[in-house]
Amino acid sequence: MNIIAILRPESVFYKQEPIRELDEALKGQGFQLVYPTSSDDLLKLLEQNPRIAGVIFDWDQDSLDLCIEVNEINEYLPLYAFISSQSSLDVSLNDMRMVLYFFEYGLAAAADISNRIVQYTAEYIDTITPPLTKALFNYVKEGKYTFCTPGHMAGTAYQKSPVGSLFYDFFGANTLKADVSISVTELGSLLDHSGPHLEAEEYIARTFGAEQSYMVTNGTSTSNKIVGMYASAAGSTVLIDRNCHKSLTHLLMMSNIVPIYLRPIRNPYGILGGIPKRQFTRENIAARVAATPGASWPTHAVITNSTYDGLLYNTRYIKETLDVPSIHFDSAWVPYTNFHPIYQGKSGMSGERLPGKVIFETQSTHKLLAAFSQASLIHIKGDYDERTFNEAYMMHTTTSPNYAIVASIETAAAMVRGKSGRRLITRSIERALHFRREVQRLRQESEGWFFDIWQPDIIEEAVCWPIEPGAPWHGFRDADEDHMYLDPVKVTILTPGMDEAGVMQEEGIPAALVAKFLDERGVVVEKTGPYNLLFLFSIGIDKTKAMSLLRGLTEFKRSYDLNLRISNMLPSLYAEAPDFYRTMRIQDLAQGIHRLIKRHHLPELMLRAFDILPEMKMTPHEAFQQQVRGNVETVELPDMIGRISANMLLPYPPGVPVVMPGEMITAQSRAVLDFLLMLCSIGVHYPGFETDIHGAELTEDGRYLVRVLRDGQTENR
Structure with missing residues (x-):
């Protein structure tokens, strides 16, 4: 962090010449200097470039207002104000809490001023670096010889092997030097x-x-x-x-x-x-x-x-x-x-x-x-x-x-502390809101269909939206007042096929197709439901990534409307089963899966599956002890009725357990099994869409095997 931003003072010699001398002195100290053309440029530069370690400006030209604006971006950033003998220093006690230093314009003073800036920059870095990280950085810089773990000895061992050298070059010296033993007492x-x-x-x-x-x-x-x-x-x-x-x-x-x-x-x-x-x-x-x-x-x-x-x-x-x-x-x-x-x-x-x-x-x-x-x-x-x-x-x-x-x-x-941390989270929220509005705009402008977004109709300001009783957008039948709120940075895209009340439409586009299309184009979805896709707008998401997602959604619509072949639109899916998908087009695939989901009455089935839980015959601990003792056997998933599950069964999606260890699916909770079988049936009919069920093993011939306790094993409480 050796970049200093300098706002040039007005074009008078007694100000310009000291700054020119300081430019040379700071470059000699290893600093990089950048010269924004205005205070607005400076503020935008600071927002986009966290490596800037200080700001030099003319007090008479920009004064306290600039300090306050910079302080809102980063309250720890050193500010260096140059003054003349005529400058008025109207600074309150509260203002002095800012990291603000004053220098007078003068010739031949650059060396002393640059030394002070070196000192203040070091203090700034020391201030923003948290304690353990600081100690670890210092330890790595010391370069001590250790005779303890880990065996690669700060990466030295890797450099004694061809493949090890590749590993060392990829991860870098500091990563390996920071991999230290718990025996290092100073940490x-x-x-x-x-x-x-x-x-x-x-x-x-x-x-x-x-x-x-x-x-x-x-x-x-x-x-x-x-x-x-x-x-x-x-x-x-x-x-x-x-x-x-x-x-x-x-x-x-x-x-x-x-x-x-x-x-x-x-x-x-x-x-x-x-x-x-x-x-x-x-x-x-x-x-x-x-x-x-x-x-x-x-x-x-x-x-x-x-x-x-x-x-x-x-x-x-x-x-x-x-x-x-x-x-x-x-x-x-x-x-x-x-x-x-x-x-x-x-x-x-x-x-x-x-x-x-x-x-x-x-x-x-x-x-x-x-x-x-x-x-x-x-x-x-x-x-x-x-x-x-x-x-x-x-x-x-x-x-x-x-x-x-x-x-x-x-x-x-450390990154989320203070005003700079607040700005990070604010920017994340703003990017998510902008993306949400863009999807709404495209939906209004598109001919035919476009993706929808799970949110209230009006999203003007940054808030967590309440799940209000009776509000149609969220689809929950038994919502409570002042209980649940939707986080704006968790963005759920809806695909055609089902409305918020669970009414299945004549035609639909299962979300798994969109997820596969986006993945082909380098955009990875966090979670895929039957007709919804979840995207996380974390602090690492920038406009480029958000636009790539938006572009991917519009490209899917264009390709879908053209009814392209699977081999052209989803080449990875085609490669999994070329004979099956050789002549198939995207609309045929979408409507085939949609009809299968519709035939199983997915919305009702899903609600029933989570309405009545399987019967707990023993605690998960007791079930696992039976498994450790070997009192288990393997059956096919359809044969689970009346058997005690040895493992948790967790289909992804939706990503939550539907059967816990020690539970038995009974006639009353049959909907749980029907839900699992429905998810499995999609993969049976359409290769590449097999459901991932944690706790179940998918065989090469398409069967799902689960472990249950042997008959006669009951609870010992």
Whole structure:
């Protein structure tokens, strides 16, 4: 970061000559100088170029107004104001809080001024760099010789092998030098929470509005298990969102606890609308406890916030209503909610602590912030036993953490702090809103059909849109007032074929076709439903990527309307089954899949499948113990009726468990199996559209095999 922006002063010699001398002196110190032509150019330059490390300007020409505008972009950026003997310094005490330095115009002063700018630039970099990252950078610069792990020794080993040299050149020297041993004492300890690691946790907690934060290097899958292992003793009962990540099912398999599932509502598109308010009440929980064998009053609750499709809860209602000692919000998909006012009251860490309750929130820092994969955070608000919690933490944390991942967690936090962080999130929201409006515009201008977008009819300002009871756009039949809100950065595109009420149209374009078309053109969809596609407008999405997606959608419409051959429009799909797709055209394929979905009455089937859960014959923990003992056998998916599932079954889409370990599909819950079979039937009829069902094995001849407990294996509670 050695770029300085200089706004040239007015064309008078006593000002121009000192700046010319300073230009030479700064270049001699290794700085790159850029000269915006106006204050407006400067501000645009700063917004687009975060590597600029300082601004030099004439105080009489631009004065305090420019400082305030720059400060709104980056409050830590050094400002260097040149003054003359006639300059008026009207600066308040509050204004002096800005990083503002004054220099007088004078000849032969450039060397001294440039030295000061070098010093202030170093202070700026030191200020914005968080503690652990700073310590890691310094350690790498020192270049110490170590006789400990890892064995590649800062990359030296790689350079002794041809293929190793390729690896070294690809990842770069600093990446490998930063892969250090836990034995490096000056970096502290991730497990003992000491030194720079402790400073990093405190820094992150302040940033995210938590009382305590923990860094986790194996994803939020691990963070969820850590919280669950601490909060749920063996034999206890836990309330758990049925729309849970599979890591929480694995927690239930690991820990001998009794789950009581809270069931979210669902609309005809397959979008989950959250758990209704009534399910959080004490009366409902008491009835569920009484109806669940082996259950006692719950000690802990786990709620998914936000849902996969971007719906956020009014978390205050849940915190105040749920009568349990601790609540865990699995917020893997929304690590940014503390950094913009539209998310106020919609995150686990929002608001003050509640007496007698501890709130946990887990976040995948890598998903929608700028951290490496597997970077995750645990936030805590409320009183808890730190030593016991740390035992659960160490139980799931490696003794050889990757320090680059750890540093990326802290850096992601540093990026969203302050005004510059607020601007990052604001820009993300603005890009999503602009994209939404462009889709609306194209839909109005297009001849025939075009894609729709799942949102209210009017989206004028940046807000989280409420899922209001009776509003037709969202399609939820039992929505509650002031309960769920749609995050604008989670953009769901709708394809023709079904309306929000679940009425199937005569013709349709299944979303999987659009997803395959976009993938051919380098655009990857986050999630694909029957007639909807989810796109995440994270802080890393710029206008170029948004326009590429918009262009891909318009190209699909053009190609579809021309009714191109599959071989031309979807060459990868054609390559999977050339004989099947040799003469087929895109409209034939779309209508064939659409008729198949329509014949199975997908909207009704999907609602029924999630209305009556399979019967829990034993806990997931007990079912897994039977599996470990070998008391399992393999059957085909259609033969699951009346058998206890050994594994979780999770079709993708929609990406949530439909069968948990220890559950049995009965005649009453037959719709669950019918839903799975319907998804499978698409792949049977159309190669390349096989459904991915986690927990089931797809054979080469198209059969789905699942593991069930042997007959006679029952619960031992």
